[in-house]
Amino acid sequence: MIRRSISFALLPALAACAAGTNYRPPVVPVADAWRGAPNAPMREAGDWWTEFGDPVLDGLVATALAQNLDIEQAMARVDRARAGLRAAGAELLPAGRIEARAARERQSTESGLGQLSGLAPGFPRTVSQYDLSGGASWEIDLAGGLRRGREAAAYELEAAEASGAAMRITVAAETADAYVQLRTLQTRLAAATELEAASRRLVALVEQRHAADEASRLELEQARASAAATRATLPPLRAGIEAQLNRIAVLTGREPQAERLGLELPGAIPDAPVATAGTPGEMLRRRPDLVAAERRLAASHARIGVALAEYYPKLSLSALLGFRANAASDLLSGSANFVQGAAGLRWRLFDFGRIDAEVAAARGVEREALAAYRQAVLRAAEDLETAFAARAGALAQAGDLAQRLESAGHARRLAEQAWRAGEVSLIEVIDADRNLLEARSALAASQGEAARAAIACYRALGGR
Template identity: 40%
Template sequence: MRPLALGLAAMLLLGASAPALAAPRARPAAPALPDTFRNAPTVTAAVPLADGWWQSFGDPVLDRMVETALASNFDIAAAAARLEQAAAGLKAAKGALLPQASLDGSAGFRRQSIEDVQGRAFSKFPGFKRTAEQYGLNGAASWELDLFGRLSAGARAARAEAGAAEAGLAGARLTIAAEVVNTYIDVRAIEARLAVARARVDAARDADGLLRQRAERGVAALTETDRSGAELAGAMTAVPALETALEVERNRLDVLMGRTPGRAAEDMGAGAIPAVRAPAAPDGPASLLARRPDVVAAERLVAASDARVAEAIRARYPRFTISGFAGFLASGMSNLFTGGAVQTGASGGLSVPLFTGGRLRAQQAAAEARLKEAVAAWQQTALQAAAEGEDALLALTKRGEQAEAAMVVAARLGDSRQRIETAFRAGAVSRVEALGVEQQRLDAEDAAIAARAEAARAGVAAFRALGGGWQAGGETLALSR
């Protein structure tokens, strides 16, 4: 036992006296993002960023659909499975740092040939038995000493990859929630536009009929009936297009909720376009580094790639293992657990990669290149997030202004319609003129509906661009070799 102990001590001293691996590596710089958004809306009723942001639209039907999608959507299920895989990988990497133990049992027999030279010679001895049995029960343990940190680097990489998968799951939930809300808005907008389109067909049909009657009496020119007929045909073509779009969006809602298409129409019933909601943006683009799931996932992949570089470097250093076993070995079951059947052993091992044909250096170079790629992807994702945040907040303001202007136009034409109807009943204007004003009002109403839907979608885009209220955990990007 003394030589073994001396050998283990020598290996420990060798590991302790090994040269330093590499100087700590500086953290790659994130893009210099401003602390405030240039396009932050100046509204007093902004909604704080928080999980469940879609509830601010105040639509119980929409709330139920989002919750159903978050529980049943298959993209979210796939992201959750990726997180489970990463968590299992982290557990395995941590387990590699611990001693490994096993218990082995064996039982067997052998019948010796007496026709070969060895068997014929042994058969001459007294007490020779051709058949021999052997039974064994042994416990063994081994431990790779992580003197140079290769295993701990692998564990750091696995932890960072699990963090990226966690952020990926949050990103999937944010994306699906936003898509459900956007699709819901589209459905409500198409329903409203379909009602307007059908009313436009009725108005165009009435106007065309009146003009044809006037043309038959010689009061109106045929060119007027040609124009009214074309307007009627154009109005009629809009209806099937909107009906098709409505079916498509309803089916999309069902798919987002992880169910067979055909149920959304019944579940939704009648309803209006959700009102526009603006998220509060107290912080600037710099806050997206910890708030946007895609940015956080990219950052943690940088940390994982750096740890893989450290792991590749340490793979070129010696590995030390210690192992031992204890158990029983006997030629019969009756003697297996006796003192004479006890066997023990211990050993220490040293493995030094002397020549690998450049394989380890190539693996290190590949890991370093992947790190560069991860850093570039992280920086690009951060810049894109900042741009999306500014774009979404600007669109929220401008779409809101556009919707307000469109509603003013529709309201004024609504007032004009009432006045023209009064004038028609008084005989001051013709029915054709009244129908012309009605068609203008319907056109304005259709434009107002589209503008309201765009403004509501701009609000959703703003919530999504700002991270939807999600916040990364306390882990930070730690880079070291």
């Protein structure tokens, strides 16, 4: 193997190169256009959540971006990666140090030089020693392993920064999603509460008619059962509202027991138009999570060069200048100084089997990173196409449900009028109540799903 038979005559040439190959971004095949993209103009640059036109949502997202602890962790990882890059760069530079030491020792007369004390009258058992020295060392990066290490650290910093940007998009989207779900549940609760009040009024009316022998016992029990069924829909909705309030509190960096910021008061379900998505190729450049995956791939490629550099010898230079004396007054005298220079060579000549394994492991990491990047691209495309489809389906459903709600409202009023006139039984009124509740709840849920799909589109587009 050529690497294993390298000669010292090639060492000067190694100083001008670096082990391994330069990184080239992979070519990932993508479609020319999205299948389900909306026919809408591109939106102008800016915060996507402002498209919902809800000041409360704007404030919540701003608070989450400033106080969320997941973002804080991501920024800490950026700081750590930046420190790693500085450390990798420092490896290429000479290292220097200054040392000072003062010691006092009482020697044993039963070991070492102390045994000679009997042959030398007045031999001092207690001695002092003072040292002051400065040294420098430098590993010459012949094979470029240190340069590849710095290159990998730079890629890892870029990956950390992109991951931080991706986390900001995730937190903003999660906050908006929780807010939309909160407003959806509050709307459904308001509809159920209104119907529950109507059911109670109906029960009271049936009780009066039953007392006057104008309504049967069966009609009374039917009215009571319907009212109980309507009341039973309220606790799950209240629990869902509480869960979303807790979720928003944590996303904004507060305890779930914190003050609700007025969010417990009902509000309208916000919605926003979804702009066109551009092309799949543009998505690769603007989604920070895909940028992070590609940068991690670049770092793993550079780490192969670090491993390959271990096949070659490593040359280091060092120097030491200092003073050493047994008395502090003599420490800086001319006779107390000493100078040392050294050149060192380290070569894992008989350890190539282990280096082979290290290189193979580095190549395996790169292969895994490449597969992870390609998978991330596929999943990103899947997320966006799914969000487009969900948005279109929810909007179409909301249109149909709005018509259903209008018809159910008319049917409910007509049924009650007919029952009061004795033309239909109470069961028709109860059925009309149930249909009205289902229509209002389904419409609110569909509107919420449309808004959540819009959030998913913006998130899948990289916050654009």
